Amino acid sequence: MDLLAILVLGVLVILGFEALGVPSPPLFAGLLVGLARALAVPRKLTLPQHATTAAQVVIGVKVGTLVQMDTVVAIASDWLPVLLVTVATLVLSLVAGQLMALRRGISRVTGAFSMVAGGASGITLMARELGADERMVAVLQYLRVLLIVLTLPAVALLVFSADPVGGPGIGAVTAPGWWTELGFTAVCGVVGTAAATLLRLPVASLLGPMLVAAALDLGGLSGGAGVPFPLAELAFLVVGLLVGLNFTRASLRMVREVLPLALAVLVVLSVACAGLGVALAAATGVSPLDGYLATTPGGMNAVLVTATSTGADTTFVLAVQLLRLFVMLLSAPLIARLLRRWA
Secondary structure (H helix, E strand, O other): OHHHHHHHHHHHHHHHHHHHOOOOHHHHHHHHHHHHHHHHOOOOOOOOHHHHHHHHHHHHHHHHOOOOHHHHHHHHOOHHHHHHHHHHHHHHHHHHHHHHOOOOOOOHHHHHHHHOOOOHHHHHHHHOOOOOOHHHHHHHHHHHHHHHHHHHHHHHHHOOOOOOOOOOOOOOOOOOOHHHHHHHHHHHHHHHHHHHHHOOOOOHHHHHHHHHHHHHHHOOOOOOOOOOHHHHHHHHHHHHHHHHOOOOHHHHHHHHHHHHHHHHHHHHHHHHHHHHHHHHHHHHOOOHHHHHHHHOOOOHHHHHHHHHHHOOOHHHHHHHHHHHHHHHHHHHHHHHHHHHHHO
16 A cells, blocks of 8 residues: 555656656656655665566666667768767766765765766666665766756757757657557567576666667567557656665765765766767767767757757767667676776
């Protein structure tokens, strides 16, 4: 009954956040409701393990279906500068993470995952399994998303002279029926998790479905299917609850104490990524605005909205953002292993 009440309250908060235009409403709603429950009631509430696994599967499939042949073609001719910028972004994220780790109570792995530029929901889900404090990771990851969402339109307009005249955007794709998408998600989840487990991949229920969904989409075998919208919203709500319910007053106090440092590091990281965007534009011939939007460290939905409303090359922007997202998620287990050895 306690868990059901939390879920119902989470849905109501999602509706309120959507009305207010809050970014990533399910994630923030889950985090807020879970945090309120953890601090208000002494008895600890833990979500069932299968809920965590299901959320990993759904988010993995959703990320995998973002890959389209058009996005692959968009960066094919400029693959080297795009790859170099992606690697540079990863290195910058790791440096920023190690700066955070100078603060007492933050491990190297937690610092790195807190500052990884992209894939906030996936990184948060992987955090605990890979040895990081998922509470710190979640708060700092979504602080980064919020910072990007709030500053992106102003930076695009004032720094890169974006012209909000509207652009062609990405062509609409007719999705198949709800049951077809549910079946597609289930197949990717079962096959991907089983294959990743056999191959001993870490976080098998997220990375396996992600790779299977991407392969089916690129092979033209998905039929345009993705994750049903209500199921995706529920998965993001679960991610927020997983983090929020694990907070204590002591951990919340520690997060509050590191926020000034985290905000300063995030601002520097955002400026550095903007510099990489200018370099990418010079190397590939796209506009500085395209380069900036392509290398913005997170907030993909806000980036795409800004790209389509300013006439930017949306396909190129999405392609670079997706490549970075895949690199960040796939490299996270290796990064965690290396940092634990270093520590």
